[in-house]
Amino acid sequence: MTTxxxxxxxxxxxxATTGRRGRRPxxxxxxxxxxxxxxxxxxFLLLVxxxxxxxxxxxxxxxxxxxxxxxxxxLDNYTRAFADPTFRGDLWRALVLIVLSLVIQLPAALGLAxxxxxxxxxxxxxxxxxxxxxxxxxxxxxxLFTLVFSPNRGLGxxxxxxxxxxxxxxxxxxxxxxFAVFLVVSWKYFGLYMILFLAARQGIPKELSExxxxxxxxxxxxxxxxxxPLLGPTIxxxxxxxxxxxxxxxxxxxxxxxxxxxxxxxxxxxxxxxYGFRRFEVxxxxxxxxxxxxxxxxxxxxxxxxxxxxxxxxxxxSQGVQR
Amino acid sequence: xxxxxxxxxxxxxVLHLVCLAVGALIVVPVWFGVLGGFKDNGQLSTNPLGWPxxxxxxxYTGILTTGVFWRQLGxxxxxxxxxxxxxxxxxxxxxxxxxxxxxxxxxxxxxxxAVGLMFPFAVAILPLFVLLRGMGLLDNPLGVILPQAAFGLxxxxxxxxxxxxxxxxxxEEAAILxxxxxxxxxxxxxxxxxxxxxxxxSVLAIVTSWNNFMLPLVVFTDQSWWTLPVGVxxxxxxxxxxxxxxLAYVVLSMLPALGFYAIAERxxxxxxxxxxKG
Numbered sequence: 001m002t003t004x005x006x007x008x009x010x011x012x013x014x015x016a017t018t019g020r021r022g023r024r025p026x027x028x029x030x031x032x033x034x035x036x037x038x039x040x041x042x043x044f045l046l047l048v049x050x051x052x053x054x055x056x057x058x059x060x061x062x063x064x065x066x067x068x069x070x071x072x073x074x075l076d077n078y079t080r081a082f083a084d085p086t087f088r089g090d091l092w093r094a095l096v097l098i099v100l101s102l103v104i105q106l107p108a109a110l111g112l113a114x115x116x117x118x119x120x121x122x123x124x125x126x127x128x129x130x131x132x133x134x135x136x137x138x139x140x141x142x143x144l145f146t147l148v149f150s151p152n153r154g155l156g157x158x159x160x161x162x163x164x165x166x167x168x169x170x171x172x173x174x175x176x177x178x179f180a181v182f183l184v185v186s187w188k189y190f191g192l193y194m195i196l197f198l199a200a201r202q203g204i205p206k207e208l209s210e211x212x213x214x215x216x217x218x219x220x221x222x223x224x225x226x227x228x229p230l231l232g233p234t235i236x237x238x239x240x241x242x243x244x245x246x247x248x249x250x251x252x253x254x255x256x257x258x259x260x261x262x263x264x265x266x267x268x269x270x271x272x273x274x275y276g277f278r279r280f281e282v283x284x285x286x287x288x289x290x291x292x293x294x295x296x297x298x299x300x301x302x303x304x305x306x307x308x309x310x311x312x313x314x315x316x317x318s319q320g321v322q323r
Numbered sequence: 324x325x326x327x328x329x330x331x332x333x334x335x336x337v338l339h340l341v342c343l344a345v346g347a348l349i350v351v352p353v354w355f356g357v358l359g360g361f362k363d364n365g366q367l368s369t370n371p372l373g374w375p376x377x378x379x380x381x382x383y384t385g386i387l388t389t390g391v392f393w394r395q396l397g398x399x400x401x402x403x404x405x406x407x408x409x410x411x412x413x414x415x416x417x418x419x420x421x422x423x424x425x426x427x428x429x430x431x432x433x434x435x436x437a438v439g440l441m442f443p444f445a446v447a448i449l450p451l452f453v454l455l456r457g458m459g460l461l462d463n464p465l466g467v468i469l470p471q472a473a474f475g476l477x478x479x480x481x482x483x484x485x486x487x488x489x490x491x492x493x494x495e496e497a498a499i500l501x502x503x504x505x506x507x508x509x510x511x512x513x514x515x516x517x518x519x520x521x522x523x524x525s526v527l528a529i530v531t532s533w534n535n536f537m538l539p540l541v542v543f544t545d546q547s548w549w550t551l552p553v554g555v556x557x558x559x560x561x562x563x564x565x566x567x568x569x570l571a572y573v574v575l576s577m578l579p580a581l582g583f584y585a586i587a588e589r590x591x592x593x594x595x596x597x598x599x600k601g
Contacts, residue, residue, distance in 0.1 A: 032506070036419060036509075037420050039417075040414060040480065041432075043413060043473040044435075044436060044473055044476050046454075047451065047454070047469060047473035047474070048447065048474060051446075051450035051454060052450070054453060055446070058450065058453075112345060115341060115342065120338055120342070123342075126345075128588065129349055130345060131592070132581065133349060135580045135581065135584040136580055136581075137533065137534035137536060137551070137552045137555075137580070139534075139536045139556050140552065140555055140577055143555055143573050144353070144570075144573050146559070147356070147570055147573070148355055148356075150566060152368050153359075153368050153566040153567075154566070155355055158371060158372055187352075192595065195595060195596065199596035200596075248443035248445035250445050251536045255559075268445075272445070272448075273448075276448075277449070282449065282453070286450065289447075289448075289449055290446075292446050293442065293443070293446040296441055296446070297441055300441045
């Protein structure tokens, strides 16, 4: 779950709070503050912040995860990761998946959202169906698709006959497996982006496109010069969610392919899991975690500075987008 | 019929066809699963897409009459519900403070929570596992409930704070004049007024918890605590040769999520759209 809040915008100092209460300190006010904040703060510090600190510490050690880390190795785990063809491949595959999402998944979702914005009979049913995969877990989706593509008992054979190609082998062929994973990920998530675009589209006043039409703009021009710019904030947030989601992709890949064949669909999270939970190289796996964290953080900060700056003070979220 | 009307009709037809094609991509795999669960493996090989002939209910009834599925369903419900209650409770208290109290360091503290949204869950899973083991919370539902709650806090606090701010200060003044303590105001005035926002964040949290796989996967080695996603994956491993039975298990595990979606679609869509708009 990932949200990004523009830190300390001017509007963040709420009108309801400043002044009145501040000027009139009441006995027990501090106690109230502490009592109200403690549960959230304790959970957050202990289970969100502390793990990041532990991981950055452990990443400097060669450690099997038992006892205390003692074998300090400096940045060796990091140099090892960046020299490891599998991990470098993870970075490359993340880039490929991000590019595929940006040029296929998001535009398709945008197109469908524009489509469902038309006065079309039954469009609420379409919307309900398109968004439904989002509530299915990645695991369920992945198992279902494993069986759908199963060559003997699934639809693999049927699809192969339609396509004239062997569909059942897409998950077994290193050349196609990443694209196959991308398709299943898109199956589950395009509805989310579609819903976001649709909500944003419906927030655009009718008068604007009517005015454009009056001025003689065609449908494409209206979309290109009126609708699309106004959807800008939502598009930028969707790009953000898609990138952060891809960096931490795990469930789907783990169940569909386990990262194989021969690492062809492995992601950073899968590599981390393999080393951390299978081979007990916790120090090395921690270094991979920290690289994932650094990538997300750097991307988030960069994105917020450069791309989102002009958008609202709002939060952007990928609540439930992954996991 | 005029040319424009004809063109509009043709256009609508094309739009419908596109929608139906996309809809088929969504529905066919699920439909294959539902029907496949009613077939035996022989039928699946020869007739993967058609109606079962004969219908074989044994896959479904077999799963529903053993305790494993119900146990996993119960675990998923227990973890989703208790985790959501805990998370929304803690987040509402904090959001109340962030929305309606002025104090030094408030924005810093709030930013700390907001930054937490940038931590991908997968990043924390390994150190989290080490910490949970240290606290003796492995094979304990709290080992999943507490971290899920912690990771859900940021977005919930942000949404609730925004909502709490929209409630006018006069309401609070009136409550205080009537002798309400801060907690009394929070509990008896603010929370009831915030019911729609609470519903939204709860639905988001329940869906997130329901679909969580990585955390229960590493926390529960004891099968009796497995949640549905972990169970589905294990079932697939165990009955790899029995495709029809795995399909039945997948379908059954989808039903609660789809049922919940049918009831709570409005809150889910509103929550997702709203949290992006901020």
